[in-house]
Amino acid sequence: MTLSKRCMLIMELLLVVVIVMLGACQPTPAPTKTVKFGYTGPLTGPAAMWGIGGLRGLEIWVDRVNDKGGLQVGGEGYKVEVIALDGKAMPSEVLKLTRKLVLEDEVAVVSNFLFGDVAAPFCTENKMLQFTIEGHNLHPDWPYLICAGNADPEYMAPTVMFTKEVLFPEIESIAICSQDTESGAIWRTWYAAQAKIMGMEITYEKAFSEDTLDFAPIVSAMLATNPDALCWDGSYPDFNALLTEQAYIQGFNEGPIISSSHDKDATLAKVPANWLGRRFISSYPGWDDPEMGEVANSVYAEYESRHGEGAWQCDAGIIYDQASYWGEAVEMADSFDSTVVRDTLLSSELYSCFGNGPASTWYGEEIYGIANYILPKRWPIAVFHGEENRDAVGAWADMGAWWDQYGEGLMEVLEEQGQLWWQ
Amino acid sequence: MTGLPHGTLLERYSGKPEPFLKWPELYVEIMEVSAEQILVNGLGLSGLYIMVALGLTLVFSVMRILNFAHGEFYMVGAYAVWLLYAQGNLPFLAAVAVGILIVSALSIIVYLGLFRPLQGNPLGGYLGSIGIMFILQVLVGQIWGVGVNKVVPRAFSQIIHISDAYLGVHRLIVILASFALIGGVWFFLHKTKMGQALRACAQDTEAASLQGINLNKTSAIAMGISGALAGVAGALMSPVIIINPYMGGSIILKAFVVLIVGGMGSVEGAVLAGFLFGFLDSVITCVLDSTIANLLGLFVMLGVLAIRPLGLLGRETSGIT
Numbered sequence: 001m002t003l004s005k006r007c008m009l010i011m012e013l014l015l016v017v018v019i020v021m022l023g024a025c026q027p028t029p030a031p032t033k034t035v036k037f038g039y040t041g042p043l044t045g046p047a048a049m050w051g052i053g054g055l056r057g058l059e060i061w062v063d064r065v066n067d068k069g070g071l072q073v074g075g076e077g078y079k080v081e082v083i084a085l086d087g088k089a090m091p092s093e094v095l096k097l098t099r100k101l102v103l104e105d106e107v108a109v110v111s112n113f114l115f116g117d118v119a120a121p122f123c124t125e126n127k128m129l130q131f132t133i134e135g136h137n138l139h140p141d142w143p144y145l146i147c148a149g150n151a152d153p154e155y156m157a158p159t160v161m162f163t164k165e166v167l168f169p170e171i172e173s174i175a176i177c178s179q180d181t182e183s184g185a186i187w188r189t190w191y192a193a194q195a196k197i198m199g200m201e202i203t204y205e206k207a208f209s210e211d212t213l214d215f216a217p218i219v220s221a222m223l224a225t226n227p228d229a230l231c232w233d234g235s236y237p238d239f240n241a242l243l244t245e246q247a248y249i250q251g252f253n254e255g256p257i258i259s260s261s262h263d264k265d266a267t268l269a270k271v272p273a274n275w276l277g278r279r280f281i282s283s284y285p286g287w288d289d290p291e292m293g294e295v296a297n298s299v300y301a302e303y304e305s306r307h308g309e310g311a312w313q314c315d316a317g318i319i320y321d322q323a324s325y326w327g328e329a330v331e332m333a334d335s336f337d338s339t340v341v342r343d344t345l346l347s348s349e350l351y352s353c354f355g356n357g358p359a360s361t362w363y364g365e366e367i368y369g370i371a372n373y374i375l376p377k378r379w380p381i382a383v384f385h386g387e388e389n390r391d392a393v394g395a396w397a398d399m400g401a402w403w404d405q406y407g408e409g410l411m412e413v414l415e416e417q418g419q420l421w422w423q
Numbered sequence: 424m425t426g427l428p429h430g431t432l433l434e435r436y437s438g439k440p441e442p443f444l445k446w447p448e449l450y451v452e453i454m455e456v457s458a459e460q461i462l463v464n465g466l467g468l469s470g471l472y473i474m475v476a477l478g479l480t481l482v483f484s485v486m487r488i489l490n491f492a493h494g495e496f497y498m499v500g501a502y503a504v505w506l507l508y509a510q511g512n513l514p515f516l517a518a519v520a521v522g523i524l525i526v527s528a529l530s531i532i533v534y535l536g537l538f539r540p541l542q543g544n545p546l547g548g549y550l551g552s553i554g555i556m557f558i559l560q561v562l563v564g565q566i567w568g569v570g571v572n573k574v575v576p577r578a579f580s581q582i583i584h585i586s587d588a589y590l591g592v593h594r595l596i597v598i599l600a601s602f603a604l605i606g607g608v609w610f611f612l613h614k615t616k617m618g619q620a621l622r623a624c625a626q627d628t629e630a631a632s633l634q635g636i637n638l639n640k641t642s643a644i645a646m647g648i649s650g651a652l653a654g655v656a657g658a659l660m661s662p663v664i665i666i667n668p669y670m671g672g673s674i675i676l677k678a679f680v681v682l683i684v685g686g687m688g689s690v691e692g693a694v695l696a697g698f699l700f701g702f703l704d705s706v707i708t709c710v711l712d713s714t715i716a717n718l719l720g721l722f723v724m725l726g727v728l729a730i731r732p733l734g735l736l737g738r739e740t741s742g743i744t
Contacts, residue, residue: 046665048570180714209714211673213471213664216464216594217708224455224709238572238665245663249582250460250589269576270662 035071035078035336037062037323038101040094041113043086046179046210046236049263053313054113054133055084057320060302061327071330078336080327083107089181089236091118102128108336109326111319114183120145129338131322133315135375136186138368139421144342147364148374149322151399152234152260153187155283155379157194157406158397159258162381163229163281164198166395168256171228175204177218177243178233186419187234187260193413195231197406203227208239215239219246228255237263244280245270256281261314264384264391277386284314284391285382287354291393292380296354321353325374345374352376355396363399366411369421375399456709457587461702464709467594469701470601471656475674476681476693477608478652484625484688485645488538488548492555493678494671496650500526500657501666502563505573508661515578522658523651530650534643542642556671564668573666597659604652605694611648612690621645625688680720684727686737695735699723 039058041051062080070077083105085097094112098119101107109129112119116132120142123130132138133150164171174195178184184207192202203225208218222230230252232243240262247257248271257276261284267276285292287300296317303316325345330336333344349359357378364373376399383394414420475497482490503522507513513521533555541547567573579592612618623631624641632638656674664670681700685692700720707716727735 044569044667044669046572048572052570180712206712207714208708208712209717211717212708212713213673213677214464214468214705214708216467217461217705218713220456220460220464221709224457224460241574242663242665245577249591249594251582251584263574266572266574269574272580 033070033076033078034081035073036081036083036105036107037326038098038105038107038110039082039084039113039319040087040097040101040110040119041084041319042089043084045089046238047089047114049237049313050261050315051087051089051113053315054111054319055082056303056307056313057299057316057318058082058084058111058323060299060306060316061320061323065327071327073330073334073336087112087114089114091115095119095122098122098130102126108330109338109341111322113315113319116145116147117142127338129326129342131326133318133322134183135364135368135373136183136419138364138370138372140369143370143372144338146342146345146372146374148325149318149320151283151375151379153190154375154399155381155397156187156190156234156260157410158379158399158402159260159281159283159381160191160194160200160231161198161402161406162395162397163256163258164195164200167278167281167383168229171200171255173201173203173225173227174229174231174258175222175225175227176202176231176233177204177206177208177222178235179210179239180207181210184233184235189414189417189419190410191231191233191258193410194406196413197409200229210236212239215242215246216250219243219250219252223247223250223252230255230257232257232259232262234260237261237266241266241270244276248272248275255279258282260284263313264389265310268389273386273389275386276384278383280384280391281394282382282384282391283379284317285380285393286312286391287314287317288312288390289380289393291396292354293356299353317354324353325350346372350374355380357396361400366407367414367420459586459588461706461709463585463588463590463594463598465698465702465705466598467590467701468705469698470598471660471674472677472681472701473601473694473697474604474652474656474659475678476685476697477604477690478649479678479682480685480688480690480693481608481621481645481652482649483682484690485621486538486542486548486642487545488552489679490538490649491549491552491675492533492559493552493649493653494675495556495559496526496530496653496671497657497674498563498666498668498671499529499559500654501575501661501664501670502567502573502657503654504658504661505575505666508578509573509575519655519658523654526654526657527647527651530646530653531643533650534646538646539639539642560668560671567668569668575661575666577662591663593662600655600659604655608648608652608690617641617644677720680724684724684734686734689734689736689738692734692736699735 041054042048043051062082066079070079087094094115095118098110101110111131117137124142124144130145132147134152135147138147176188176191178188188205192205204222230247232240240259244267256279258281261282287296299320300312303312329341329345333340351359355378360374360376362371363375365371378396379399380393381395381397382391385392479493500522503525504518507521508515508518537551538548541551581592583590612622620636620641623636681693681696685696704716707719
């Protein structure tokens with residue numbers, strides 16, 4: 001081969017390499033088709049902090065998916081479009097809106113932040129995959145309803161367990177309250193059940209009206225029973241802050257305050273951070289905590305960049321996680337069909353977006369009659385650090401070990417309260 | 424995966440849930456909450472009810488109109504403090520003062536634009552006030568959003584501990600303000616010329632007019648004072664309540680109950696009924712729960728009206744009493 005022919009060959013080879021590399025660097029083509037994700041959450045009212053947080057988390061997930069070319073199904077990229085409607089924390093509204101999402105908007109999946117059980121019969125009838133964050137919504141008659149992204153109400157029990165066993169072993173009594181809703185009653189049962197199993201006395205366990213103007217009498221009544229601990233249960237964020245304020249004013253200065261979550265900014269506008277520090281135990285640490293993992297940290301950073309420093313709301317993580325499960329299942333199933341996606345979920349090993357923990361478990365057969373609950377193997381327990389002004393991971397609850405130890409007792413209490421699925 | 428395995432319990436729970444209510448313990452439960460704490464809680468709630476109901480009473484007595492937008496004046500007062508104090512860093516009491524002026528001016532505008540043209544048409548006035556109610560809710564919601572509720576930080580962080588009672592300084596200010604307003608309104612109505620003119624209009628508009636009293640001016644002043652009372656209630660309470668465009672709904676219902684039970688047009692009646700329901704709600708919420716407190720309040724209203732159809736201090740003759 002002459003020199004010139006050799007040079008030509010080398011140049012041709014180089015040209016081929018360059019062309020291939022250029023091809024690999026091409027941006028992902030924008031998805032041309034659309035799939036709709038329906039969401040009903042309380043966007044107004046005392047629970048709006050939850051619903052709006054959830055929606056914002058969903059939006060972050062959607063944007064990330066769309067930036068990567070959408071969900072890949074059948075060799076095509078599908079842009080995800082969110083249709084969010086205000087459920088107002090009213091069951092009738094959630095059902096009405098779910099019907100609209102399914103029948104008019106033709107969504108591929110529905111996420112009901114609250115009252116998924118109300119919409120479940122309709123979704124099952126229409127074979128529509130439906131997500132909820134509340135495990136107690138599940139029922140064997142509703143196979144299309146899946147609880148994902150959360151550990152409600154299961155996480156409530158380990159929170160009490162951790163508070164009693166680790167942080168405040170001296171506490172022997174607890175007073176519990178929450179708003180007067182069906183979910184509130186279920187949550188109170190779970191907190192109370194775990195407390196009783198651990199030998200604590202329940203000195204107060206009542207509901208308050210959602211129309212309550214003044215929380216002073218409620219907290220006065222709770223404190224009059226001399227509890228060692230207070231529990232706001234799953235009280236809506238607005239109520240939570242006012243209850244904590246009254247606890248501060250009325251001199252509850254030593255024992256723990258347990259709650260599923262809280263609006264940190266609203267609470268700290270009412271009480272000093274150092275008063276609340278190391279005493280407020282909840283179930284949702286900030287996703288900026290390094291223990292929550294890189295994915296969670298990145299979602300947190302994205303959320304704060306969009307909505308301001310200190311804006312993080314735990315429900316953003318819940319719905320982000322939920323949507324992630326669905327997106328993964330869709331791509332694994334290579335289909336948007338609800339039945340196919342559901343079956344793919346049920347047969348897959350799934351990992352939560354936070355915590356870098358082991359694969360989640362399908363759970364719920366004994367309590368809910370159907371194992372449609374994606375329960376993370378580990379759930380974080382948050383302790384408020386006043387000096388850092390954040391809810392940090394205090395411990396990880398091993399949900400399996402917790403169930404091993406306390407599951408049977410909890411089942412007995414739930415049965416006595418008529419809260420098992422067959423009652 | 425088939426679910427979580429479970430093993431033997433370390434401790435087995437065998438207790439039974441407590442009954443909802445045990446009559447023999449009811450007395451004990453009341454006594455467990457100190458009388459002093461019940462007193463301060465009751466005074467705090469009474470103060471709020473009285474401030475809101477007084478304004479409603481004034482407007483009804485002078486103009487014979489039930490102003491359904493009165494709860495929204497309360498809401499605007501709260502928003503004014505949120506804007507000026509929480510967002511604008513104005514001192515709290517200055518924000519309250521400005522809030523009162525804003526709501527007072529707003530109520531006068533509502534009078535001039537709506538109630539005055541509809542004078543002599545009570546039904547038109549009622550319907551118009553409902554329209555104003557919705558307009559204010561939507562306007563506030565559109566401008567400042569309806570999702571996440573607004574938070575007003577505590578203005579006074581000190582806590583007073585008297586005997587067995589704890590009271591935040593902020594709540595003490597609300598109580599003192601309500602007493603001051605009660606006294607102020609009484610003084611205005613009984614000791615000032617304009618107040619007497621108001622009472623004259625309430626008693627007989629024709630006779631008042633013949634006496635040279637300007638009905639329009641008097642009504643406008645009544646509206647302004649009414650708005651100011653609602654505004655001061657919302658402004659003062661803003662750090663301790665939930666603030667959103669619909670917050671007026673729950674307080675206006677309570678204000679109507681207080682107005683009716685006290686006696687339509689009776690200032691003293693509104694004060695008496697305000698104390699009655701403030702303490703009733705506080706005690707029943709303490710002993711039972713707030714849902715039952717709301718229900719019981721309605722039963723009390725029905726009971727009072729069954730015995731005294733005009734209310735506790737209402738009279739057959741018209742006018743402010």
